[in-house]
Amino acid sequence: MAGDDSVKEVADLFRQHGPRVYRRALKLLGHPADAEEATQDIFLKAMKGLARFQGKSQLTTWLYEITTHHCLNHLRDLRRRGELHEAHLSPPAEDAAPRAFDLALLRRLLARADEREAQAAIYVFVDGMSHDEAAALLQVSRRTVGNLVERFAAAARAAASESEGGRR
Amino acid sequence: MSPPDLTTLRAGGPDCPSDLALDRLHLGELDAAQRAPLELHLKDCALCAPRMQERVQGFQALPQVDERALLASLRTRLAAQAQARPAWWRFLVPVAAATAAALLAVVLVPRTDDLDTAALREKGALALHVFRLRGEKAEEAVSGERFGPGDRLRFVVDLPSDGYAAVLGVEQSGALYTAWPTEGVAQTFRAAGRHIELPGAVALDGSRGVEQLHLVHCAKPADPPACVSQGTGQKPRCPAGCILTSFELDKRP
Numbered sequence: 001m002a003g004d005d006s007v008k009e010v011a012d013l014f015r016q017h018g019p020r021v022y023r024r025a026l027k028l029l030g031h032p033a034d035a036e037e038a039t040q041d042i043f044l045k046a047m048k049g050l051a052r053f054q055g056k057s058q059l060t061t062w063l064y065e066i067t068t069h070h071c072l073n074h075l076r077d078l079r080r081r082g083e084l085h086e087a088h089l090s091p092p093a094e095d096a097a098p099r100a101f102d103l104a105l106l107r108r109l110l111a112r113a114d115e116r117e118a119q120a121a122i123y124v125f126v127d128g129m130s131h132d133e134a135a136a137l138l139q140v141s142r143r144t145v146g147n148l149v150e151r152f153a154a155a156a157r158a159a160a161s162e163s164e165g166g167r168r
Numbered sequence: 169m170s171p172p173d174l175t176t177l178r179a180g181g182p183d184c185p186s187d188l189a190l191d192r193l194h195l196g197e198l199d200a201a202q203r204a205p206l207e208l209h210l211k212d213c214a215l216c217a218p219r220m221q222e223r224v225q226g227f228q229a230l231p232q233v234d235e236r237a238l239l240a241s242l243r244t245r246l247a248a249q250a251q252a253r254p255a256w257w258r259f260l261v262p263v264a265a266a267t268a269a270a271l272l273a274v275v276l277v278p279r280t281d282d283l284d285t286a287a288l289r290e291k292g293a294l295a296l297h298v299f300r301l302r303g304e305k306a307e308e309a310v311s312g313e314r315f316g317p318g319d320r321l322r323f324v325v326d327l328p329s330d331g332y333a334a335v336l337g338v339e340q341s342g343a344l345y346t347a348w349p350t351e352g353v354a355q356t357f358r359a360a361g362r363h364i365e366l367p368g369a370v371a372l373d374g375s376r377g378v379e380q381l382h383l384v385h386c387a388k389p390a391d392p393p394a395c396v397s398q399g400t401g402q403k404p405r406c407p408a409g410c411i412l413t414s415f416e417l418d419k420r421p
Contacts, residue, residue, distance in 0.1 A: 007210040009409060010239075010242065010243060010246060012202060013237060014238075014239050014242060015226060015227070015235075015239075016195070016226075018193050018226075018227065018235070018238070019222075019225075019226045019227050019229065019230055020187075020223070022233060023222075023230070032232060032233075036233065040238065040241060040242045040245060041236065043242055044242070044245060044246065046247060060191050060192050060195060060197060061188065061192075064188060073350075081277075095355070101172075102172035102173050102174075102176065102177055103172070105171070105172040106172050106174070106177060109172070120338075121174070123188075125174040125175070125177045125178060126177050126178060126180060127178065127186050128178030128180060128184065128185075128187060128188075129186040129187075129188055130186065132195060133186055135188070137188075148294065150227055150246045153171075153174060156171040156172060156174065157171045159171070160170055160171040163290060164396070
């Protein structure tokens with residue numbers, strides 16, 4: 001059972017990394033309740049795998065990977081259950097940021113994109129990473145990142161024109 | 169629909185550092201050569217100053233998030249996960265970790281696909297929150313925390329469905345007792361919901377050792393449910409239709 005040391009370890013890790021995990025999850029999932037749930041799930045995974053890590057410098061990037069993977073899975077689950085459109089297409093009323101609607105559309109695209117393309121798109125478009133930074137996380141070349149995000153952007157354009165065509 | 173403008177989704181401008189770069193800067197994970205250009209950028213960038221500030225503020229920059237409740241819920245889930253593992257597994261994990269550490273000089277970043285998702289909680293899962301009363305204040309306690317004789321506890325629960333709640337304790341000796349409902353509480357039915365306060369408080373006796381509290385939630389009326397102790401450290405056996413979650417008390421003087 002959790003002793004004093006592990007209790008403190010969880011608290012320290014959570015206070016240090018919890019806000020950034022929550023913020024990213026909120027951006028990717030769009031709703032505070034989902035983001036809170038995801039933050040807990042992500043820390044459960046992190047605590048399980050923490051023993052495998054020796055360097056603090058890898059922890060942040062590792063949490064980025066877990067968060068990305070978890071949120072993508074969540075968006076895909078919502079899409080499979082048909083809930084993504086209703087729950088996440090419209091940004092929450094309190095989210096008045098100009099990009100909120102674009103983020104809502106992005107979630108729909110992420111839910112059906114190829115996994116590597118979706119991951120690259122999140123790192124580059126949402127997190128603002130350079131292709132070099134994203135390449136390090138994805139363990140691919142910079143050029144591959146460029147190809148992945150270009151394919152994602154093309155899929156976004158195609159989805160938009162399909163939708164336009166469907167309305168006519 | 170129009171395609172989203174992918175270039176405007178990120179925080180900061182197109183030439184600003186990424187969120188990851190700022191996170192690593194904030195956590196002191198960068199060497200001097202990596203830090204210098206970022207610090208130079210931050211000096212003059214009006215867009216990045218608030219981005220850095222929210223990192224410094226941590227949860228204070230997220231007033232909509234109840235940090236304590238979130239952490240307490242996480243601890244409850246970690247404790248439940250630890251209790252769910254068989255005894256041999258608890259022994260095996262440190263042995264395996266030590267062996268692996270000796271063999272591997274290089275730390276490999278695991279693929280997140282490998283991570284176990286089986287234990288992930290469904291939304292609205294059963295949860296027991298234990299609060300220790302200190303004067304006028306109630307502080308949420310953590311499973312596994314130390315408690316002393318005379319500590320007064322109150323319970324707050326999350327219930328996934330309507331049903332009948334009870335909190336049972338298993339002493340170090342294996343004896344089962346009812347911690348809630350306390351005397352004078354007649355109604356144990358509670359509608360589904362989160363953060364449901366159970367009325368009354370219990371005072372811990374002078375016995376020492378590790379005890380478990382089990383929130384028992386039954387679909388059918390049960391005051392309290394007819395559960396049977398399986399010994400210390402084990403969940404009691406309860407009637408069909410009841411579900412349990414546990415909390416551990418380390419009772420020391």
